Amino acid sequence: MGYVFRTEEQQGAVDGLRRYLADKADPLFNKEYRDRFMPKEQMGEFMRELSEFGLISGVVGEEHGGLGLDWLTMIMLFEEVAATSIDLSVPVLINSFGAQMIARLAPAHLRERYLPGLLKGELFCSAGISEPDVGSNVLEIKTRARRDGDHYIINGEKTWISNGSYSDILICTCRTGDDPRRGLTHFLLDRKEHPYEVRDIHKIAWNSQSTAQIFLTDVRVPASNMLGNEGEALKNTLTMFERSRVFVAAQGLGIARRALEEATRYATERKQHGKVIAGHQLISAMLAEMATNVDAARLLTQRAASMIEAGVPAEMEAAMAKYFACEAAVTIARQAVQIHGGNGVTKEFLVEKLAREAIVAPIPEGTTQIQQLIIGRALTGVNAF
Structure with a gap:
């Protein structure tokens, strides 16, 4: 819905994925799994099949076994996944960034051991950043990794961890020193070799996949499982946020687009006062506003993706895309429910689910308010955090 500029190759990739x-x-x-948890085996089948379409494998270069797709194509493909199911999009996003971090930061022995399985969709990854008292301010991370000879012993708690119960590996952000900025380090934990406890969190929506708490108690990890250099996790995490926010923007875009599609279909079928409701001016105006905001969200998201592909800093543009697209999803899903009238609040129609999913979208990867602060800082040079 709405014209999208695509190359012939991009259009072919999108069409094939959309049919699947x-x-x-x-x-x-x-x-079948509406608001119901999908088992790991079944979700894994989707990961394996989606990897063949360029999801997950696309973000890693050919030198490491990936497809090396450009960022704009990746976002086009990811929009299709998000428009179909936000729950399916979450493992795709997390596994993609886990694969990218391992390809970019891991020593050869870890890269060779874990990256092929992630790229093939055979392994699940989680990223352990958020904690009970730590959200957007990564500097306040308390999970501690203490050096013990050739190992580190990790203690702490992570929360709101996507892929938590699915995870085979956990990229855990830990405090290895007292310096707020230079005291954070990434470690790769193998769940079988370095066991951690997982408890799922039930939410208003996004429940067909896993969001979890992770508890780390005297987890002993080899020092060789460090990703990147000691003390560089903050820098690497902020780089990841700039990129992952573009994907979260595409999640908001996907929800908004699907809500518009459902509302348009309903408005051209439902009759009131002797004609389909799309023929009433107020409904037509609502659809026009929804469609305009969907396209605006897509343009902002694709601009940020293009900047990242070009190697241009895109912190502000990624924040704008995430802010606008996710807030647009809330408004558009709400309007879609209104167009459906009483039917819109029943489970017989998808817009009820989309409205609940949209409420969640502005929260991950920094709330709307955090994005506004990032944009304001970029505009003024004044830090209002």
């Missing part, structure tokens, strides 16, 4: 998602993913996530 409509045939296999949509019925499962929006009917």
